[in-house]
Amino acid sequence: MDLTLTPDQEDLRDGIRRLCEGRFSMARVRGAEVSDGIDPAGWRELEDAGVFALRATDGLGLGVVEAAVVFEALGRALVPGPLVASLLAGGHAAGPVGLAVGRVATHLPGASAVLVVEADRATVVDATALAGTPVQPLVPVDPLTPVSFVDGPWPAGTVIASGATQVARLRAEGTVLTAALLTGIAAAVQDLSVAYVAQREQFGRPVGSFQAVKHLAADMLVRTELARSATYVAAAHLDEALPEPARPVAAAKAVAGDAAIRNSEAAIQAHGGMGFTWEVDAHLYLKRAWVLDQTFGPSHEQALALADLL
Amino acid sequence: MRLGLSESEQELQAGLRSWLGSALPGLPDPPAAEDWAGRRRFDTDWQRRLFDAGYAGISWPRAYGGREASPGEQLVFLEEMARNRAPNIGVNFVGQLHAGPTLMAEASEEQKALHLPAILRGDHVWCQGFSEPAAGSDLASLRCRATRDGDEYVITGQKIWSSFAQVADFAEVLVRTDADAPKHKGISWLIVPMQTPGIDVRPIRTASGSSEFSEVFFDEVRVPVTNRVGAENDGWRVAMVTFAFERGTAFVGEVVEAMRLLADIVALAKQSGAWADDGTRAEIGRLAALFDALWALTKRNVSEAAHTGMVGPGGSVLKLQLAEAAQDLADVGRRVLGPAGLAIDVVGGPGGLDGRHVMSERLRSLGLSIGGGTSQIQRNVIAERLLGLPKEPPWTSR
Numbered sequence: 043m044d045l046t047l048t049p050d051q052e053d054l055r056d057g058i059r060r061l062c063e064g065r066f067s068m069a070r071v072r073g074a075e076v077s078d079g080i081d082p083a084g085w086r087e088l089e090d091a092g093v094f095a096l097r098a099t100d101g102l103g104l105g106v107v108e109a110a111v112v113f114e115a116l117g118r119a120l121v122p123g124p125l126v127a128s129l130l131a132g133g134h135a136a137g138p139v140g141l142a143v144g145r146v147a148t149h150l151p152g153a154s155a156v157l158v159v160e161a162d163r164a165t166v167v168d169a170t171a172l173a174g175t176p177v178q179p180l181v182p183v184d185p186l187t188p189v190s191f192v193d194g195p196w197p198a199g200t201v202i203a204s205g206a207t208q209v210a211r212l213r214a215e216g217t218v219l220t221a222a223l224l225t226g227i228a229a230a231v232q233d234l235s236v237a238y239v240a241q242r243e244q245f246g247r248p249v250g251s252f253q254a255v256k257h258l259a260a261d262m263l264v265r266t267e268l269a270r271s272a273t274y275v276a277a278a279h280l281d282e283a284l285p286e287p288a289r290p291v292a293a294a295k296a297v298a299g300d301a302a303i304r305n306s307e308a309a310i311q312a313h314g315g316m317g318f319t320w321e322v323d324a325h326l327y328l329k330r331a332w333v334l335d336q337t338f339g340p341s342h343e344q345a346l347a348l349a350d351l352l
Numbered sequence: 353m354r355l356g357l358s359e360s361e362q363e364l365q366a367g368l369r370s371w372l373g374s375a376l377p378g379l380p381d382p383p384a385a386e387d388w389a390g391r392r393r394f395d396t397d398w399q400r401r402l403f404d405a406g407y408a409g410i411s412w413p414r415a416y417g418g419r420e421a422s423p424g425e426q427l428v429f430l431e432e433m434a435r436n437r438a439p440n441i442g443v444n445f446v447g448q449l450h451a452g453p454t455l456m457a458e459a460s461e462e463q464k465a466l467h468l469p470a471i472l473r474g475d476h477v478w479c480q481g482f483s484e485p486a487a488g489s490d491l492a493s494l495r496c497r498a499t500r501d502g503d504e505y506v507i508t509g510q511k512i513w514s515s516f517a518q519v520a521d522f523a524e525v526l527v528r529t530d531a532d533a534p535k536h537k538g539i540s541w542l543i544v545p546m547q548t549p550g551i552d553v554r555p556i557r558t559a560s561g562s563s564e565f566s567e568v569f570f571d572e573v574r575v576p577v578t579n580r581v582g583a584e585n586d587g588w589r590v591a592m593v594t595f596a597f598e599r600g601t602a603f604v605g606e607v608v609e610a611m612r613l614l615a616d617i618v619a620l621a622k623q624s625g626a627w628a629d630d631g632t633r634a635e636i637g638r639l640a641a642l643f644d645a646l647w648a649l650t651k652r653n654v655s656e657a658a659h660t661g662m663v664g665p666g667g668s669v670l671k672l673q674l675a676e677a678a679q680d681l682a683d684v685g686r687r688v689l690g691p692a693g694l695a696i697d698v699v700g701g702p703g704g705l706d707g708r709h710v711m712s713e714r715l716r717s718l719g720l721s722i723g724g725g726t727s728q729i730q731r732n733v734i735a736e737r738l739l740g741l742p743k744e745p746p747w748t749s750r
Contacts, residue, residue, distance in 0.1 A: 043361060043424050044354050045648070045655040051353065107353050236739045251742040253728070256735035260672075263734055267669050271648035272641070278355040290648075293641035300638075345637030346630065352618045352640060 045274055047111065054104075055111045061091055062119035068323050071186070074122040078152030079186045080138050085123055088116075093125075094132045097215075101132065105281040106215055110222040110273055117226025120323075120330060122186045124149040126219045126337065127157040130212060134166040134200050141337065142192060148333065150177055150190040158196045164212050167199035184329035214291045217338040218276045221298035224334050225269040228301040231309035231327045232262040239312050249314075258308050265301035272297045289351050296344035302331035303341075355651075361428045364421065368429060371405055372436045382439070385562060392477060392519040395442030399474030409448070409472050411599060416456055416468045423599040423658040427651065430601055434608035441605075443516040447471040447478035451524045453597040454541070458582045458590045463543065467522070479520035481511035481544070481568055482591065489729050491526075492535045492588060496570060498527035498542065500577070505529075505542060507550075507573040513723070517553045517566035520546050525570075530585050541587035543579040550574070560715030600653030600663045603670055606720075607650055610678050611643050613713055617685040620705055626688045635684055642677045646670060668738075672730040675720035682717045685710035 412418020496509025
């Protein structure tokens with residue numbers, strides 16, 4: 043048993059972090075609002091770095107742990123675009139792949155294909171095939187994640203998972219990678235808040251010296267570390283094909299969703315009045331956390347699913 | 353990253369399981385909570401059996417008779433012990449986990465030879481005299497004083513929250529040896545035999561009704577200067593050195609037991625019909641996820657310690673979240689019990705529910721966010737040491 047990252051895994055994490063710092067500044071991330079939540083040049087760089095071929099046996103052939111390490115870094119940088127579905131659909135579509143579960147699709151418009159996850163199969167449907175399907179774009183709560191309602195049956199696509207077992211496996215991996223993105227968000231808003239309260243002065247001293255504010259920050263770190271721990275364990279569980287993966291996967295998603303949402307809310311609080319502005323980034327993390335919390339089932343559904351296993 | 357056990361961890365697990373399989377069935381029933389002589393005998397007998405089987409001092413270096421297990425092996429050991437419901441460390445707690453490691457690091461060879469083997473075999477029970485009525489979170493403000501008189505120290509003052517003092521042979525005591533020095537610089541660490549004249553132990557009745565803690569009064573208690581460990585006035589550093597021995601395993605038993613309590617509460621909820629309620633199931637599912645995350649964090653802490661020798665940031669994080677989660681969990685249990693939770697001495701409340709265990713945990717959990725550093729202090733530690741936020745300026749006057 044060893045839950046530390048190997049030197050290779052650390053290098054991978056650091057490499058993706060550098061890529062994100064260089065290519066996905068918050069100004070750049072915000073810029074994706076005018077291009078349907080995708081930064082085309084940045085997306086190509088992610089593709090070139092092999093982000094969506096991490097798991098493909100004809101790609102990098104790495105494990106879920108490595109993918110989780112990468113996705114945590116992507117979540118931390120609030121990288122826009124349908125990251126999880128594009129990895130899950132890796133090789134079956136060119137360009138960004140949106141996600142549809144039930145009638146709700148994310149990244150339509152914007153994506154070149156959609157991963158449609160149903161109870162007993164998952165298919166990759168090309169966006170051009172949707173010409174005859176009523177897609178109703180909505181005003182999204184996260185300005186960087188387009189949302190649509192899709193009416194009528196999905197057109198045929200490439201089946202990438204067939205039968206309940208394969209779909210469960212696909213969902214498990216997507217759920218863990220979503221938990222990794224959420225962990226990245228929890229960590230990012232923690233850093234944002236600590237930097238702010240350490241320099242913001244009131245009553246002649248940094249507000250971060252007050253215990254009431256400190257404790258807000260300490261609770262953020264607690265939630266981030268728990269989310270990261272649960273996510274690593276769930277990822278390793280899948281990689282090592284240990285029995286009964288449903289429980290660690292649900293636990294990771296429940297804890298990480300809670301961590302990202304509560305930390306983002308705490309970040310808005312820690313920034314005081316500025317936290318309630320569009321200018322400060324905290325709200326963008328919170329809105330992304332809401333989107334990702336819904337992805338493959340929100341925290342309270344994960345909790346109920348976990349209870350059913352007890 | 354690897355979740356599965358290593359070969360040596362598997363070997364330890366298999367050997368321990370097999371030994372517990374033969375050792376546990378023959379154990380007498382545990383004594384009543386207030387039978388302190390019986391509890392001392394039960395706990396020290398068990399320690400002796402661990403010693404004879406080669407499982408005593410799992411974390412102690414071989415040089416002092418321990419097993420010198422890796423942090424991962426220590427985790428496996430503690431997990432197996434808890435899962436198999438082996439007796440917990442009980443009255444051996446301070447000797448095994450605090451005084452012993454401090455002696456290893458700081459004591460003279462004579463002091464080590466006198467005390468370490470006796471702790472390991474379960475011959476000597478230790479207690480701690482650190483906290484005082486006016487020195488809790490601010491431990492370094494302690495006032496119990498020791499003055500030199502020839503080759504003796506004369507100790508006068510009061511300690512509190514000393515676990516198992518009523519059955520202890522020795523105490524590790526922090527005393528003020530220089531009242532004029534800054535508060536951290538005038539403290540010494542002494543070994544005090546509990547039979548020395550002038551010591552008065554008065555058990556405290558806790559809110560849960562138990563009496564494991566005591567107040568200890570010292571009235572001109574004389575101990576030889578050779579009982580000092582470390583230099584005079586260097587006791588604060590000596591007391592803190594024990595934390596360097598922590599390998600992330602401090603709360604393994606607590607986490608495993610909380611998961612067992614959760615299973616008990618699920619069973620009660622299914623029996624009572626409370627399980628049909630979505631709110632109850634969602635809350636229990638949330639807590640199960642949280643305990644799984646705490647267990648995952650424990651494994652990360654232990655793994656980190658195996659690489660670096662230090663627990664890293666995880667220790668305070670674990671303590672803080674564990675206390676809150678355990679309180680929340682026990683309170684779900686109380687709600688599941690309903691009126692059956694109003695009495696703590698009966699088997700089978702309404703519907704045949706036996707809530708004694710749950711209610712005793714509900715009461716015990718009240719102390720988890722206080723003992724060993726309050727949750728507020730843990731948050732200060734996390735914010736200042738891990739996040740680098742500035743200290744609050746000292747209070748001066750109104």
